[in-house]
Amino acid sequence: MNKRFKIIAAGLLATTLLAGCTKLEEEKFGSLSPDNYYANEQAALSSVVGVYQLLSYNVDIGDPWRMKEFSTDEFIVPGRASGGWYDQANVDLTNHKQDADNKTIARAWVNIFQEIGTANAVLESLQASPNKDKLKALIAETRALRAYGYFFAMDNWGNVPLVTVARIDPKDLPKTTARAEVYKFIETEMLAAVADLPSVKDVNRASYYPRFTKESVYTALAYMYLNAQVYTGTAQWQKVIDMCNNVINTGAYSLTAKAIDNFASPTQAASTEIISAFTKDPTQNAGNNQFILYTQNGLDRLRYNLPFGPANGYSTTQVALDKYEDQDVRKTMVQYGPQYYLDGTPLKYPNGTQLVLIPVQDIVAAQDNEGYKVLKYTPVGAKWSGFNADNDLILERYSNILLMKAEAIFRLSGSTTEAVALVNQVRTRSNATSLSSITLKILEDERAREFLWEGCRRTDMIRFGTFFTGTWAFKTGVTADFRKIYPIPNEQIKANPNLTQNTGY
Known part of the structure; x- marks a missing residue:
C-alpha cells in the first residue's frame, strides 16, 4: 500500500482548503486564489488530495452514501429499544416519504457541493499557475474529480446548479441547470480529462495507487452511460460497451480470488481488481474507515478483539440476504442467524445467551439482535487507531466493468453467449451456479449480490x-415516479431563491 500518498493527505488540513461551498449564497467556494501558485507537482498534489478526501464521502459512511442506501432494499438503520439510532429523516428515506426538509438529504447536499467547490478552487489555482504546462495531468485529475462530484449531484437531485468558478457573485447566484445539461458537462469534462491522464499501463501501479487513471474515468463514464436513459431519455448502450472495452483491453485488470480481498486491509494493495479507491490510514492521521464502528453488534468487540465496542447501527435486510445461494461465498459477508467466534465457539452475551441475528422487526425500537450485518470491510487484519480502521474505501472494481458490459450487450442483443460469459466470470469467482442464459432480473440481482453496500443499489433499482414498484422491509407501497430524484433542500432554496425545486416536492 502506498503510505506516501496517505501521509500527504495527513498534512493537508494544515496546507490547503477543505471548506468548499456549504451554502450557495457564499461568495467563496474555497480559500485558494489565482495568487496561490504551485512551485512544482508535489506542492500541487497536496491540494488535489483534499478533493479526493471529500469525494470519498460518497462511498464512506457519510450522508451522501447513507442518503442513497436508505432508500433501497439493502440498507436499514432501526432505532433501538435502548433509545439510540432513531432518526425520522432516515425512516422517511426508508419509506420513500422524504421531503425538502429532510436533514440527511440537506447534509448530503453540503458534502457533495463542498467537494465540487473545493475542486473548483484547486482547479482555478492550478490553471492560473505559471507552471500550469507542467501540471496538465493534475489539472485533468482535478477536472475528473469535479466531474465525479457532479455525477453524484446529478444522480441524486437531477437538476442542480452548475458552477465552475471558485467565487460566486452574491448578486448573481446560480440557477438550477437541467439534468441533461449537467450530464453533458460531466461527459465533456471526463472525456477531456482522459486525454491528459496516464493509463494504468504507464505508471508504477503500486506507487501511483489510488489516483485516477484513464481507466478510472472510462469506468465512471461507462456507469453514467449505463444510466443515460434515466438521465437524458436516450439510451447509450454501445457507449457503455466501448468504455468497458477500453478498460478490458488494457489487460491490467482481473478478478481477485475472492471478492472480499478488495475490502480486507492486508490484501487491498495486491488487488488486480480495484480500479478506483480512497486510501485510509488513521495511524498516520490520514483518514479512516468506520464501517465496523457503525455496523457491528457490540459483541463483535469480543469476536474480533476490537479496541472499542461497535455501535450496532447499520443493517441489511432479509430481501438482500435471500438473493444469495447458500454456497455463494459472498453470502459469508452477511452476518445472520446464530453468531460464533472465529474459532467456531458460540458468541454469547454475559448471561450465557448466544447472539442470534434476526431481521429488523421494529424500525423504531428494535432489539439488540435485530438486523443482519454486512462485513465487507472486514476487521480481520486491519490496523486500528481507536475505532478507526485502515481499510481503503472502494469506488470502482473490475467486476463492475464485466457486469456493465454484460447488461449493455443484453439490452442491445439479448442473452448472447458473450453476455452470459461475462456474468459467469463474476459468479464463478464466488462459487455461484453458472448460468446458461440471463434476463434483466438476473442482471439486477447479480449486481445486488456483487455490490452490496457499495453505493450503487439505488441507481440500479431506478x-x-x-425502485418504484418493489416492496421490502418497511417500504410497502408503490413509489411515485418523482421520487427517483431527491428534493433540493429547502435550506438551499432559502439561501438561493434562484434554485428551482424538483417537481413533486
Missing part, C-alpha cells in the same frame, strides 16, 4: 424499475 434503472431496472424496481
Whole structure:
C-alpha cells in the first residue's frame, strides 16, 4: 500500500482548503486564489488530495452514501429499544416519504457541493499557475474529480446548479441547470480529462495507487452511460460497451480470488481488481474507515478483539440476504442467524445467551439482535487507531466493468453467449451456479449480490424499475415516479431563491 500518498493527505488540513461551498449564497467556494501558485507537482498534489478526501464521502459512511442506501432494499438503520439510532429523516428515506426538509438529504447536499467547490478552487489555482504546462495531468485529475462530484449531484437531485468558478457573485447566484445539461458537462469534462491522464499501463501501479487513471474515468463514464436513459431519455448502450472495452483491453485488470480481498486491509494493495479507491490510514492521521464502528453488534468487540465496542447501527435486510445461494461465498459477508467466534465457539452475551441475528422487526425500537450485518470491510487484519480502521474505501472494481458490459450487450442483443460469459466470470469467482442464459432480473440481482453496500443499489433499482414498484422491509407501497430524484433542500432554496425545486416536492 502506498503510505506516501496517505501521509500527504495527513498534512493537508494544515496546507490547503477543505471548506468548499456549504451554502450557495457564499461568495467563496474555497480559500485558494489565482495568487496561490504551485512551485512544482508535489506542492500541487497536496491540494488535489483534499478533493479526493471529500469525494470519498460518497462511498464512506457519510450522508451522501447513507442518503442513497436508505432508500433501497439493502440498507436499514432501526432505532433501538435502548433509545439510540432513531432518526425520522432516515425512516422517511426508508419509506420513500422524504421531503425538502429532510436533514440527511440537506447534509448530503453540503458534502457533495463542498467537494465540487473545493475542486473548483484547486482547479482555478492550478490553471492560473505559471507552471500550469507542467501540471496538465493534475489539472485533468482535478477536472475528473469535479466531474465525479457532479455525477453524484446529478444522480441524486437531477437538476442542480452548475458552477465552475471558485467565487460566486452574491448578486448573481446560480440557477438550477437541467439534468441533461449537467450530464453533458460531466461527459465533456471526463472525456477531456482522459486525454491528459496516464493509463494504468504507464505508471508504477503500486506507487501511483489510488489516483485516477484513464481507466478510472472510462469506468465512471461507462456507469453514467449505463444510466443515460434515466438521465437524458436516450439510451447509450454501445457507449457503455466501448468504455468497458477500453478498460478490458488494457489487460491490467482481473478478478481477485475472492471478492472480499478488495475490502480486507492486508490484501487491498495486491488487488488486480480495484480500479478506483480512497486510501485510509488513521495511524498516520490520514483518514479512516468506520464501517465496523457503525455496523457491528457490540459483541463483535469480543469476536474480533476490537479496541472499542461497535455501535450496532447499520443493517441489511432479509430481501438482500435471500438473493444469495447458500454456497455463494459472498453470502459469508452477511452476518445472520446464530453468531460464533472465529474459532467456531458460540458468541454469547454475559448471561450465557448466544447472539442470534434476526431481521429488523421494529424500525423504531428494535432489539439488540435485530438486523443482519454486512462485513465487507472486514476487521480481520486491519490496523486500528481507536475505532478507526485502515481499510481503503472502494469506488470502482473490475467486476463492475464485466457486469456493465454484460447488461449493455443484453439490452442491445439479448442473452448472447458473450453476455452470459461475462456474468459467469463474476459468479464463478464466488462459487455461484453458472448460468446458461440471463434476463434483466438476473442482471439486477447479480449486481445486488456483487455490490452490496457499495453505493450503487439505488441507481440500479431506478434503472431496472424496481425502485418504484418493489416492496421490502418497511417500504410497502408503490413509489411515485418523482421520487427517483431527491428534493433540493429547502435550506438551499432559502439561501438561493434562484434554485428551482424538483417537481413533486
